[in-house]
Amino acid sequence: xxxxxxxxxxxxxxxxxxxxxxxxxxxxxxxxxxxxxxxxxxxxxxxxxxxxxxxxxxxxxxxxxxxxxxxxxxxxxxxxxxxxxxxxxxxxxxxxxxxxxxxxxxxxxxxxxxxxxxxxxxxxxxxxxxxxxxxxxxxxxxxxxxxxxxxxxxxxxxxxxxxxxxxxxxxxxxxxxxxxxxxxxxxxxxxxxxxxxxxxxxxxxxxxxxxxxxxxxxxxxxxxxxxxxxxxxxxxxxxxxxxxxxxxxxxxxxxxxxxxxxxxxxxxxxxxxxxxxxxxxxxxxxxxxxxxxxxxxxxxxxxxxxxxxxxxxxxxxxxxxxxxxxxxxxxxxxxxxxxxxx
Amino acid sequence: xxxxxxxxxxxxxxxxxxxxxxxxxxxxxxxxxxxxxxxxxxxxxxxxxxxxxxxxxxxxxxxxxxxxxxxxxxxxxxxxxxxxxxxx
Numbered sequence: 078x079x080x081x082x083x084x085x086x087x088x089x090x091x092x093x094x095x096x097x098x099x100x101x102x103x104x105x106x107x108x109x110x111x112x113x114x115x116x117x118x119x120x121x122x123x124x125x126x127x128x129x130x131x132x133x134x135x136x137x138x139x140x141x142x143x144x145x146x147x148x149x150x151x152x153x154x155x156x157x158x159x160x161x162x163x164x165x166x167x168x169x170x171x172x173x174x175x176x177x178x179x180x181x182x183x184x185x186x187x188x189x190x191x192x193x194x195x196x197x198x199x200x201x202x203x204x205x206x207x208x209x210x211x212x213x214x215x216x217x218x219x220x221x222x223x224x225x226x227x228x229x230x231x232x233x234x235x236x237x238x239x240x241x242x243x244x245x246x247x248x249x250x251x252x253x254x255x256x257x258x259x260x261x262x263x264x265x266x267x268x269x270x271x272x273x274x275x276x277x278x279x280x281x282x283x284x285x286x287x288x289x290x291x292x293x294x295x296x297x298x299x300x301x302x303x304x305x306x307x308x309x310x311x312x313x314x315x316x317x318x319x320x321x322x323x324x325x326x327x328x329x330x331x332x333x334x335x336x337x338x339x340x341x342x343x344x345x346x347x348x349x350x351x352x353x354x355x356x357x358x359x360x361x362x363x364x365x366x367x368x369x370x371x372x373x374x375x376x377x378x379x380x381x382x383x384x385x386x387x388x389x390x391x392x393x394x395x396x397x398x399x400x401x402x403x404x405x406x407x408x409x410x411x412x413x414x415x416x417x418x419x
Numbered sequence: 420x421x422x423x424x425x426x427x428x429x430x431x432x433x434x435x436x437x438x439x440x441x442x443x444x445x446x447x448x449x450x451x452x453x454x455x456x457x458x459x460x461x462x463x464x465x466x467x468x469x470x471x472x473x474x475x476x477x478x479x480x481x482x483x484x485x486x487x488x489x490x491x492x493x494x495x496x497x498x499x500x501x502x503x504x505x506x507x
Contacts, residue, residue: 099434109434117471223458224437242459267460269467278483283459286452311479314463 085366091374092387096365098228114378117268125271126320132272132313133166136255144168145256145315146249148241149192149199150175151184152349154318155260156191156337157328161317162258163195170258172199173248175241177352178206179403183340184349190336202244208295208302212236213352213407215294217359222290229265231356231368239287240302246280247304249312258315262323263379264372271319274311281306323381345393354395355403367391424473425494427504431468432490436461447491462487469493473502 085094088108095102101109137144145162149155149172162168172192174180192199215221216232226235242259249257259266284305291299329337344354346369360368370391376382397404404410425447433439436456440446443454451457457465465487466477475497477487486492 098437223456223461225435225456225461226458228437229460267464267467269470270463273463274479275463276479276483279462280459282452282483283462286458290455 087388088374090384091377092384092391093370093374094366097370098224098364110374111378114375122320122322129272129315129317129320130166132274132315133168133256136313137166137168140253140255142169143171143198143252143254145170145258146245146252146254147172147197148245148257148259149173149188150241150260150349151180151188151191152260152347153325153328153332153337153339154262154348156187156332156335157321158258158260158318159191159195159197160331160335161321163197166317168256170195170197171248171252171254172197173245174199174201175237175244176201176203177209177237177350178203178406179350179352181340181342181349181351183338183342187337187340187349191332194335200248204240204302208299210407211295211299212240212291214409216356217407217409219363221294227360227364227368228371229368231353231360232363233352233356233359234368243284243287243303246306246312250277250306250308250310256313256315258317260318261316262318262372262376263381264375266316266319268319270314270316272316273314275314276311277306277308280312323376345395346390352403355400355407358395358397358400361394367394421494421498423504424497424502425490427472428469428490428493428497431472432456432465435464435468447494448489450485450488451490452488457488469497469502472505473497473500474505475500475502 085096086102087094088102088111089106090111091108093100093108093110103109103112145168147155147159147162147170149159151174159170159172162170174188188199213233213236216236219232221232222235229235230238245257284303288300288303291303340348343349343351346357347353357368373382373387373390377384377387429440432451436451438445438456445454466482469475470477481487481496484492486496
């Protein structure tokens with residue numbers, strides 16, 4: 078809990094706190110998002126899985142080289158995603174990793190082990206660190222993303238996600254691969270996004286918006302770091318982990334035999350990135366809730382995580398004393414911590 | 420129907436994308452993407468909301484239509500597709 082703030086009231090069903098933006102807490106202690114979940118009657122996992130597999134069947138083997146370009150961080154979720162795409166769905170994949178300068182050595186070792194074991198081509202992209210440092214500095218100052226983005230992830234993570242998505246779509250367009258796949262789990266992406274066909278023009282609008290936001294804070298030179306997507310074609314966006322009965326035990330049983338090992342130096346939540354904890358701490362101080370609470374609450378609603386486990390994960394906060402190296406690498410000083418509230 | 424659809428859409432937009440129309444001095448013709456409230460993630464959510472709530476199906480051209488960026492455009496899109504509010 079942030080200093081000086083009273084303990085938030087939490088939904089008795091999912092764990093969301095009353096500090097969560099846009100949330101209404103009903104008299105029985107259940108939050109409005111739980112009520113919406115009950116009313117929404119989303120696709121069952123089986124229906125959405127059938128649609129995903131039909132889409133995969135439609136494109137498998139049709140393009141010259143790759144069926145799917147995969148956003149691959151080397152973390153446990155995207156490692157399992159790659160395993161499923163190759164071994165279960167027999168797709169020809171190109172894995173793309175963006176090294177943001179904070180990817181730990183064990184994650185890079187895992188990437189080599191998993192891509193070798195699965196016989197997958199792999200591209201590692203390292204954007205200029207000077208640019209990334211500016212992006213992270215601005216992320217920590219706040220206001221770089223739309224207000225609702227704070228309900229999904231930390232400002233730092235949202236910046237990374239925007240750049241990574243842009244890179245993988247760009248790579249898919251370049252290789253004429255029909256599918257772009259991400260290892261997002263429930264609560265990280267909309268419920269209806271297990272498989273979506275999206276016109277490039279719609280993705281181009283998102284790319285233009287990202288360019289504008291970065292240029293506004295970093296100058297026009299930042300536009301060159303974001304690809305645009307002219308043309309009338311479409312890509313399929315796939316988030317297969319939404320329909321794969323996600324559980325940590327299950328995924329570890331599949332990826333550990335490939336040589337994947339859990340890093341020990343990535344903080345409380347991440348399995349590839351040392352910067353994640355700084356994003357969590359800044360987010361908690363600024364907004365008054367943990368950036369993972371939205372996705373963990375969704376997993377509780379869907380029954381893939383217990384409420385007790387979700388509470389345990391969001392109540393453990395990083396210690397700023399252990400983040401000095403990351404703060405120094407970003408060229409920040411302690412004045413930015415505590416991070417300004419909005 | 421249009422007024423009822425508008426009310427449902429406005430309530431959803433304000434709660435999901437965290438803005439207040441009056442406070443932000445926006446109106447039904449304002450472009451919510453350009454105003455900095457909806458991003459590409461939000462677009463996917465928005466499409467899911469419209470399809471689910473009004474029992475309609477959006478096409479590729481709908482996804483790139485400027486109408487999807489404003490309340491007025493969304494209301495007209497729903498009306499043209501014969502959308503009805505689903506109480507499921």
